[in-house]
Amino acid sequence: MQVVLFEDVKALGKKGDVVKVNDGYARNFIFPKKLGVEATPQNLAKLKQQKAYEAKVAAEQLAAAKDLANVIAAKTVTLKVKVGEGGRLFGAISSKEIAQAAKEQCDLELDKKKIVLPEPIKTLGTHEVPVKLHKDVTAALKVVVAEA
Structure with a gap:
């Protein structure tokens, strides 16, 4: 049958x-x-x-997802944090903080689970953070970590 x-x-x-x-x-x-x-x-x-x-x-x-990836690639998110001696951050920047800053600064609704951070950001400067939007589409969000 x-x-x-x-x-x-x-x-x-x-x-x-x-x-x-x-x-x-x-x-x-x-x-x-x-x-x-x-x-x-x-x-x-x-x-x-x-x-x-x-x-x-x-x-x-x-x-x-491809359209959203193009929008994300054009955006930059800036995070201001406290810095200790030698440019080391107090704490670290997680995907939750990046998602929150993207919502406030760029009106982007990003799920913190879709932001792929192998480890939290612990240094100043510009970082490319991958955002997995679809199984075939990954966008790069530019995150600038600056001293407060």
Whole structure:
């Protein structure tokens, strides 16, 4: 029996796959748990339509992320902090502070989880901070750390 999967099924297939399974397995496991339906022409047409819609939405999200990346690349965020001897900061600058400063200075709504800092910023100067907007799009935000 051919079955269209609604969810990922371990050792069988991923969501949207059309797989061949035994009749008993389909009737006793897949159908009762609503993991899939029989691959009739109507269900295959629905699957094709759903995949086309998902591809369209993914393309729109990618385009929006690229536009936002261009906006972010043109912006500069300035943070003023207290500095000790030798240009060392008191504390460090985290992604939360960068997101807050971007919102205040540039009206950019950035999620602190999307700002990729391998380690907090601890020195004065200009830093390029990567912002992961989409799985394929990463923008570079310029962060200037200055003495208060």
